[in-house]
Amino acid sequence: MLIDSIASQGWATECYESIYTADNVMLFSKLDSIGILCIQELQDIPLKDVENFICGNGIIWLGVVIDIQAEQPRGAHIVRLLDGVFSLPIDGSLLGELLANAYRKALIKNVTHNIDSIHVDGIILKSYMPELKRIFRLIHRVSDSKAPVMILGESGTGKELIARAIHDQSTRCAGPFIAVNCGGFSNDLIQSELFGHEKGAFTGATSQQVGHIEAASGGTLFLDEIGDLDLHLQVNLLRFLESNSIQRLSSSQEIAVDVRIVSATHVDLDTAVERGSFRLDLLHRLNTVVIHLPPLRHRRADIELLANQVFERFSSRYPCRARGFHRDTIALMKSYHWPGNVREMLNRIKSAIVLSDSDLIMPDALGIHNTTENISPPSLNEVRGAAERQLITNILIKNDNNIARSAKEMGVSRVTFYRLAKKHNIIKGE
């Protein structure tokens, strides 16, 4: 068996039955991994999916074929996307050489393309959590496509920053990034803000105005608080998404527009659909790719990293005596509930930097008087869910995101581990 032969040369191996299952694991795998694809097994899989799989992660791929001649022409196309191909049976030392070469390339690729972090607005987004690393990799992966992205998360978790990151990493980065708050205006105003209007379209329309959708052409339109959009406007937005064209208010002229849509909301849209306040067809148009941003209280592992990043960023801008945080301050930040998420952390640290008169920022400088403020007691289900989620996350971190080892340590099958990790959005479903 090929797997045994590879393992006998000292390589750690994992075997997956389909590229769809493997795809989830790839998002977690170390970037210096090598993949081997059995080309025969790809016969029934749409070529587009195979291409996306091979090109969509930071891994060096080799292919194994039974009979190279018989693989033409579909197999030949796949082979061109790979870094090398070999047929079976293969001599052990030749296999060792192929793997060593691929590993060298993987290490170089890992150094030159760090896809575990994102640069945006002068900030480096980093995380110790597999869930966040997966999001950063996802952003890199969707960068070349126009697929609509929906970002879900509480206020202040960084939804707009992530939307900006998606734009900046994309092939549209030279185009405009236009952000619109769908909940911030009256219905009439938002209609005109989005679609534009002709002169005289309504009282006060003294000149023609280009709407945000048109203005974002060639770039990205970020629709914040999409859950607050009125039903009537949802119909108009859906029409635009289906036709890729708009009509300004009071005009019958169709204007073609090429934009990528990123939307965000803190509202539970599934419930909104059930209640009839959000259209299911619009939801399906917007949520091709979904990113769940966790609240800061679920990112304990990142608190110190984030706090230090914020400190570095702002301590050079303001007069500041402090050189960092006292360890009790870090401990307080880790135990605090952060109802306002990263935005609240930013504001508390900024004022602590300005007000602090000691070498280290002390806990009281954060102005957090009662760590239980704003916390309503969690339900038993919430407590169980949070514990399960934390356990899975910790086990994944400990096992270097290796699913098989994590499942073994947790004492469940790989399938059960997968199901639990998917349930908690730690990994993406198929």
Ligand SMILES: Nc1ncnc2c1ncn2[C@@H]1O[C@H](COP(=O)(O)OP(=O)(O)OP(=O)(O)O)[C@@H](O)[C@H]1O
């Ligand atoms: N990982 C991060 N590192 C540093 N700053 C961050 C990070 N995430 C978010 N921020 C900052 O936190 C603030 C809030 O972020 P953002 O406006 O993107 O949140 P949001 O989820 O869109 O909030 P809302 O739903 O209220 O509009 C911004 O100043 C942003 O720059």
